[in-house]
Amino acid sequence: xxxxxxxxxxxxxxxxxxxxxxxxxxxxxxxxxxxxxxxxxxxxxxxxxxxxxxxxxxxxxxxxxxxxxxxxxxxxxxxxxxxxxxxxxxxxxxxxxxxxxxxxxxxxxxxxxxxxxxxxxxxxxxxxxxxxxxxxxxxxxxxxxxxxxxxxxxxxxxxxxxxxxxxxxxxxxxxxxxxxxxxxxxxxxxxxxxxxxxxxxxxxxxxxxxxxxxxxxxxxxxxxxxxxxxxxxxxxxxxxxxxxxxx
Amino acid sequence: xxxxxxxxxxxxxxxxxxxxxxxxxxxxxxxxxxxxxxxxxxxxxxxxxxxxxxxxxxxxxxxxxxxxxxxxxxxxxxxxxxxxxxxxxxxxxxxxxxxxxxxxxxxxxxxxxxxxxxxxxxxxxxxxxxxxxxxxxxxxxxxxxxxxxxxxxxxxxxxxxxxxxxxxxxxxxxxxxxxxxxxxxxxxxxxxxxxxxxxxxxxxxxxxxxxxxxxxxxxxxxxxxxxxxxxxxxxxxxxxxxxxxxxxxxxxxxxxxxxxxxxxxxxxxxxxxxxxxxxxxxxxxxxxxxxxxxxxxxxxxxxxxxxxxxxxxxxxxxxxxxxxxxxxxxxxxxxxxxxxxxxxxxxxxxxxxxxxxxxxxxxxxxxxxxxxxxxxxxxxxxxxxxxxxxxxxxxxxxxxxxxxxxxxxxxxxxxxxxxxxxxxxxxxxxxxxxxxx
Numbered sequence: 001x002x003x004x005x006x007x008x009x010x011x012x013x014x015x016x017x018x019x020x021x022x023x024x025x026x027x028x029x030x031x032x033x034x035x036x037x038x039x040x041x042x043x044x045x046x047x048x049x050x051x052x053x054x055x056x057x058x059x060x061x062x063x064x065x066x067x068x069x070x071x072x073x074x075x076x077x078x079x080x081x082x083x084x085x086x087x088x089x090x091x092x093x094x095x096x097x098x099x100x101x102x103x104x105x106x107x108x109x110x111x112x113x114x115x116x117x118x119x120x121x122x123x124x125x126x127x128x129x130x131x132x133x134x135x136x137x138x139x140x141x142x143x144x145x146x147x148x149x150x151x152x153x154x155x156x157x158x159x160x161x162x163x164x165x166x167x168x169x170x171x172x173x174x175x176x177x178x179x180x181x182x183x184x185x186x187x188x189x190x191x192x193x194x195x196x197x198x199x200x201x202x203x204x205x206x207x208x209x210x211x212x213x214x215x216x217x218x219x220x221x222x223x224x225x226x227x228x229x230x231x232x233x234x235x236x237x238x239x240x241x242x243x244x245x246x247x
Numbered sequence: 248x249x250x251x252x253x254x255x256x257x258x259x260x261x262x263x264x265x266x267x268x269x270x271x272x273x274x275x276x277x278x279x280x281x282x283x284x285x286x287x288x289x290x291x292x293x294x295x296x297x298x299x300x301x302x303x304x305x306x307x308x309x310x311x312x313x314x315x316x317x318x319x320x321x322x323x324x325x326x327x328x329x330x331x332x333x334x335x336x337x338x339x340x341x342x343x344x345x346x347x348x349x350x351x352x353x354x355x356x357x358x359x360x361x362x363x364x365x366x367x368x369x370x371x372x373x374x375x376x377x378x379x380x381x382x383x384x385x386x387x388x389x390x391x392x393x394x395x396x397x398x399x400x401x402x403x404x405x406x407x408x409x410x411x412x413x414x415x416x417x418x419x420x421x422x423x424x425x426x427x428x429x430x431x432x433x434x435x436x437x438x439x440x441x442x443x444x445x446x447x448x449x450x451x452x453x454x455x456x457x458x459x460x461x462x463x464x465x466x467x468x469x470x471x472x473x474x475x476x477x478x479x480x481x482x483x484x485x486x487x488x489x490x491x492x493x494x495x496x497x498x499x500x501x502x503x504x505x506x507x508x509x510x511x512x513x514x515x516x517x518x519x520x521x522x523x524x525x526x527x528x529x530x531x532x533x534x535x536x537x538x539x540x541x542x543x544x545x546x547x548x549x550x551x552x553x554x555x556x557x558x559x560x561x562x563x564x565x566x567x568x569x570x571x572x573x574x575x576x577x578x579x580x581x582x583x584x585x586x587x588x589x590x591x592x593x594x595x596x597x598x599x600x601x602x603x604x605x606x607x608x609x610x611x612x613x614x615x616x617x618x619x620x621x622x623x624x625x626x627x628x629x630x631x632x633x634x635x636x637x638x639x640x641x642x643x644x645x646x647x648x649x650x651x652x653x654x655x656x657x658x659x660x661x662x663x664x665x666x667x668x669x670x671x672x673x674x675x676x677x678x679x680x681x682x683x684x
Binding site: 217 | 424
């Protein structure tokens with residue numbers, strides 16, 4: 001009897017050990033890691049973009065986020081020629097402001113930031129669990145990390161990419177690599193979240209991100225984060241007036 | 248009758264003076280007529296070229312609002328549109344049903360170019376191949392489902408040849424990123440700044456890439472036999488369609504005087520379910536071009552007036568000189584019985600014949616210049632493409648405008664001659680006869 005009980009316990013333990021986790025929950029953890037909830041978040045990103053035959057171009061943007069209300073402001077700080085330009089997202093509306101003309105134009109979170117490989121949506125909190133279903137999971141190793149490789153299929157036809165292959169560390173719900181596929185199932189962009197992090201309000205924010213354009217070979221952007229701050233921001237930051245006065 | 252003969256004789260007596268004065272009038276009317284001819288054809292050529300680029304004269308776009316509030320351009324079922332068009336009596340020569348990859352990026356061997364790719368059903372749009380002038384390749388390449396026709400500047404920029412396969416990066420009709428592969432089937436001659444940014448592909452493949460179903464499309468275009476009646480048919484279609492379906496208001500708003508822009512704005516602020524239609528015409532799209540035409544028309548009128556004010560000063564001075572030159576002659580004619588009125592009329596007839604001669608010569612010269620210029624072939628790849636007709640500059644004169652110009656010239660010349668004529672008529676014959684020049 002004792003032997004049977006022991007055998008049963010061993011079997012259950014082994015099953016628990018080797019059973020795949022609830023990937024939906026894993027995705028939710030990934031999302032939560034980027035969600036600052038009721039806290040406001042700001043950070044500066046230096047973006048260096050390389051294109052074959054061109055000199056690397058550098059730009060700097062400052063991000064202001066209020067995740068609780070899904071609000072984001074992206075303010076261009078460098079180069080001088082684009083200083084003062086910016087995006088403002090309130091609810092489902094995204095505006096682009098150009099200080100030279102003083103005009104706003106409607107935009108989307110799917111737009112690229114200037115000529116970089118980064119999109120506006122790359123700077124908002126993740127919504128993998130809400131927008132995607134996990135259709136396939138694999139195990140693997142990326143560098144020194146054991147990883148889950150999850151294939152995600154969009155739940156609706158309005159998210160930027162129809163399919164994403166997300167490589168997530170097994171030890172912590174931190175993405176290491178994101179491969180974005182077109183509707184026609186062609187790899188368009190690979191994002192590498194290099195495993196150096198900045199801690200902000202108990203969350204790990206990747207300090208360096210590399211985005212590789214898989215269509216335009218040789219083109220890539222490297223994003224380096226600095227001045228990460230999790231602290232209340234004035235309400236006026238998330239207004240058009242702020243963008244107009246920010247220059 | 249004698250006065251008229253005298254007037255003609257006087258003009259022929261002073262050939263050089265008549266030639267110079269008449270020449271000045273002819274030059275003025277020639278310049279203004281050429282400008283009028285150019286402006287008259289300008290809007291027609293632009294409209295016709297735009298009609299070819301935009302594939303129609305009257306357009307209907309279907310717009311859905313997604314659950315997230317995004318506008319999705321699509322027409323699923325066009326039966327209500329076709330019925331409304333029938334009821335509106337639109338005499339469509341052709342119908343175009345197109346889907347469009349807006350601002351796609353073509354990628355080939357590290358080079359990129361941005362263009363809009365129109366999905367065309369070549370089986371029904373049989374007129375399009377006739378309008379395309381191929382430099383390389385042709386329609387046979389479009390048998391390949393992934394065939395693509397691009398313009399020469401795009402081909403040069405990408406450094407592609409017929410048969411090369413290029414990638415196209417763009418967004419689906421719901422805004423998702425997508426990539427397609429096209430085979431270069433044809434390279435057309437540079438159709439100018441607007442046309443060069445447009446490419447043509449098979450609609451079923453474009454629909455697949457846009458994530459539309461094979462029978463869907465985005466814009467219905469009606470080609471009319473001519474530009475005449477375009478606005479009237481557009482309004483009739485709008486009225487008929489409004490009774491059967493959801494239609495964007497065509498009235499302007501305070502934010503925008505152009506209602507096409509106002510309709511776009513409505514789409515962003517309103518919510519609705521199902522498909523809502525935008526009805527607009529080529530004239531609506533070219534409203535700003537029409538403003539340019541209005542400005543050109545006003546400018547030509549100002550040029551006419553300024554030119555003739557200068558000429559009027561010349562005529563006044565010349566007729567005053569003529570009066571002093573002929574002062575003893577006037578005295579003699581008055582002494583032998585010529586009435587004051589006849590003396591005044593003599594001067595006015597001279598001015599009238601001068602104006603008439605100048606106007607006729609000026610218009611003839613203008614016609615000659617316009618004829619010669621319109622013979623020049625600027626080529627289909629001219630940067631002036633949009634204002635040309637098949638590579639030629641054309642001119643169009645309206646009778647009303649020409650008559651107006653002639654009347655203005657006539658009145659100004661008569662006005663200029665009137666005061667010296669009156670002065671001559673009021674001369675005392677005895678004083679005139681005594682005057683020594």
